[in-house]
Amino acid sequence: xxxxxxxxxxxxxxxxxxxxxxxxxxxxxxxxxxxxxxxxxxxxxxxxxxxxxxxxxxxxxxxxxxxxxxxxxxxxxxxxxxxxxxxxxxxxxxxxxxxxxxxxxxxxxxxxxxxxxxxxxxxxxxxxxxxxxxxxxxxxxxxxxxxxxxxxxxxxxxxxxxxxxxxxxxxxxxxxxxxxxxxxxxxxxxxxxxxxxxxxxxxxxxxxxxxxxxxxxxxxxxxxxxxxxxxxxxxxxxxxxxxxxxxxxxxxxxxxxxxxxxxxxxxxxxxxxxxxxxxxxxxxxxxxxxxxxxxxxxxxxxxxxxxx
Amino acid sequence: xxxxxxxxxxxxxxxxxxxxxxxxxxxxxxxxxxxxxxxxxxxxxxxxxxxxxxxxxxxxxxxxxxxxxxxxxxxxxxxxxxxxxxxxxxxxxxxxxxxxxxxxxxxxxxxxxxxxxxxxxxxxxxxxxxxxxxxxxxxxxxxxxxxxxxxxxxxxxxxxxxxxxxxxxxxxxxxxxxxxxxxxxxxxxxxxxxxxxxxxxxxxxxxxxxxxxxxxxxxxxxxxxxxxxxxxxxxxxxxxxxxxxxxxxxxxxxxxxxxxxxxxxxxxxxxxxxxxxxxxxxxxxxxxxxxxxxxxxxxxxxxxxxxxxxxxxxxxxxxxxxxxxxxxxxxxxx
Numbered sequence: 221x222x223x224x225x226x227x228x229x230x231x232x233x234x235x236x237x238x239x240x241x242x243x244x245x246x247x248x249x250x251x252x253x254x255x256x257x258x259x260x261x262x263x264x265x266x267x268x269x270x271x272x273x274x275x276x277x278x279x280x281x282x283x284x285x286x287x288x289x290x291x292x293x294x295x296x297x298x299x300x301x302x303x304x305x306x307x308x309x310x311x312x313x314x315x316x317x318x319x320x321x322x323x324x325x326x327x328x329x330x331x332x333x334x335x336x337x338x339x340x341x342x343x344x345x346x347x348x349x350x351x352x353x354x355x356x357x358x359x360x361x362x363x364x365x366x367x368x369x370x371x372x373x374x375x376x377x378x379x380x381x382x383x384x385x386x387x388x389x390x391x392x393x394x395x396x397x398x399x400x401x402x403x404x405x406x407x408x409x410x411x412x413x414x415x416x417x418x419x420x421x422x423x424x425x426x427x428x429x430x431x432x433x434x435x436x437x438x439x440x441x442x443x444x445x446x447x448x449x450x451x452x453x454x455x456x457x458x459x460x461x462x463x464x465x466x467x468x469x470x471x472x473x474x475x476x477x478x479x480x481x482x483x484x485x486x487x488x489x490x491x492x493x494x495x496x497x498x499x500x501x502x503x504x505x506x507x508x509x510x511x512x513x514x515x516x517x518x519x520x521x522x523x524x525x526x527x528x
Numbered sequence: 529x530x531x532x533x534x535x536x537x538x539x540x541x542x543x544x545x546x547x548x549x550x551x552x553x554x555x556x557x558x559x560x561x562x563x564x565x566x567x568x569x570x571x572x573x574x575x576x577x578x579x580x581x582x583x584x585x586x587x588x589x590x591x592x593x594x595x596x597x598x599x600x601x602x603x604x605x606x607x608x609x610x611x612x613x614x615x616x617x618x619x620x621x622x623x624x625x626x627x628x629x630x631x632x633x634x635x636x637x638x639x640x641x642x643x644x645x646x647x648x649x650x651x652x653x654x655x656x657x658x659x660x661x662x663x664x665x666x667x668x669x670x671x672x673x674x675x676x677x678x679x680x681x682x683x684x685x686x687x688x689x690x691x692x693x694x695x696x697x698x699x700x701x702x703x704x705x706x707x708x709x710x711x712x713x714x715x716x717x718x719x720x721x722x723x724x725x726x727x728x729x730x731x732x733x734x735x736x737x738x739x740x741x742x743x744x745x746x747x748x749x750x751x752x753x754x755x756x757x758x759x760x761x762x763x764x765x766x767x768x769x770x771x772x773x774x775x776x777x778x779x780x781x782x783x784x785x786x787x788x789x790x791x792x793x794x795x796x797x798x799x800x801x802x803x804x805x806x807x808x809x810x811x812x813x814x815x816x817x818x819x820x821x822x823x824x825x826x827x828x829x830x831x832x833x834x835x836x837x838x839x840x841x842x843x844x845x846x847x848x849x850x851x852x853x854x855x856x857x858x859x860x861x862x
Binding site for chain 2: 250251361363391392393394395396397399400403418419420421422424425458459461462463464465466467468469470472474476477479480
């Protein structure tokens with residue numbers, strides 16, 4: 221009874237995007253729009269139902285499906301993940317040194333003798349001290365824990381780092397510290413970042429390009445500047461206008477969306493944003509799925525009304 | 529002369545834990561004028577919520593109000609008996625809790641929970657109360673209120689639950705509404721809806737409001753005046769424009785510059801070094817001095833008093849007049 225399947229949730233439905241080497245790519249959207257599922261699909265934690273994910277020229281879905289353990293391990297080293305909640309993603313019974321050295325041993329990156337040396341290097345990199353190494357996660361604050369998570373991810377020198385709302389659970393002043401750390405590390409190691417967030421102001425701060433998701437589909441992709449200066453999709457416009465600006469005198473033209481996100485079990489046939497859209501809608505919007513179209517300068521939009 | 533609906537004087541709320549006494553709120557002074565929205569801002573652990581809980585006297589154990597006065601409409605709430613307080617809570621002062629999901633009872637329908645609140649303070653029949661509940665639902669702009677009211681909390685989305693929590697708080701037309709981070713758990717587009725709704729309702733019903741938040745963007749938009757708290761003490765109080773354009777306390781300024789903003793794209797965010805102090809053994813003197821870039825010898829010894837430097841602008845900093853702080857919005861705008 222309890223395990224009865226009541227329906228398929230189309231959490232992510234036909235998403236395509238590409239991330240260039242060395243850039244920070246932002247994935248934004250409201251909760252439940254499929255940002256995290258997309259990221260987890262890249263790592264095969266939530267295996268995709270169909271589709272291709274190319275990483276450094278190879279289709280990684282087929283590698284993860286195969287039984288080639290060696291290749292899988294290699295991939296897992298190259299793609300690392302920093303989770304949303306630093307309180308839940310560190311083993312409470314492992315010390316910081318255990319946590320950070322474990323990936324070094326699994327991936328046989330550093331001879332055992334030099335593990336501690338590498339550990340101290342990593343701790344210093346993320347702004348922690350050597351004496352922190354023998355402590356347990358509960359002895360740290362949220363910001364420090366997130367630093368440990370970042371050190372663990374960087375330990376294996378990944379080429380792609382997926383950061384899933386790394387600052388959502390942190391305080392404002394600590395948030396600034398972690399964001400600065402991430403930008404610094406990227407400049408230093410030229411790592412590619414996939415930054416997932418619902419907070420557009422942090423996205424504007426650290427991302428080079430941004431994709432906006434709504435109900436499992438990408439509605440707009442553009443360079444950060446273009447997206448914020450000249451959003452084209454009605455959803456992006458509403459999203460940007462609803463961010464509270466910390467300036468009491470700022471002129472606000474807020475687009476208030478009516479209603480809430482429809483159920484992903486039975487999504488609308490055509491454009492998924494149609495019910496909440498502020499544009500003049502017609503039959504075309506209800507029936508046809510809008511395609512992601514290039515409008516020039518690397519700016520893509522999925523809206524029938526914007527194309528002309 | 530504006531009438532003050534609430535005046536908190538030298539409030540001290542301590543928590544008596546096994547590790548020591550946590551001085552969560554330590555000498556806080558706050559005024560709320562009639563009809564205004566006061567924004568209460570600070571990091572987590574700054575004592576915002578404890579101050580608010582103290583007002584309606586529901587500080588959880590082992591917390592206790594040890595000193596101070598909370599004067600609401602001329603009467604000191606600290607001296608009131610529990611029975612009288614029960615008549616004030618919900619009717620005079622209503623509270624919206626941070627997490628709408630946990631402040632609703634999962635085993636009762638929404639109708640049940642709303643009617644209960646209405647019947648507690650008003651002498652009307654159940655049928656009338658139900659009609660009133662539906663009316664409230666319409667007020668907070670919930671579609672199909674006649675149907676939705678028979679739902680259980682789990683059947684509603686986060687935004688709906690928060691609307692329901694607002695409806696419950698407004699049930700007996702309170703004079704003062706305390707909203708503790710009412711939009712923190714919501715998505716941006718829903719947050720915009722809820723903030724707009726609260727602003728309109730406040731105007732319509734003529735309430736006063738205390739809005740607790742850590743989001744500077746939210747207060748800029750909704751508050752008339754702002755009080756900044758740090759480690760259980762007030763740093764600065766002024767009207768919203770002054771706080772944003774002419775901050776006098778280093779902590780206020782640091783809070784403003786630490787937020788990534790859509791308006792200003794900066795390379796590096798300003799960082800407040802360190803973190804909020806341990807309130808069992810708070811720093812001597814000014815509590816912000818270990819993290820303050822302007823701190824001097826005197827700051828470590830003398831406790832700064834909240835002093836009025838301009839009419840309506842109070843600051844608790846020994847060096848407030850010496851240092852020249854710049855607002856990220858482009859300096860003073862007097």
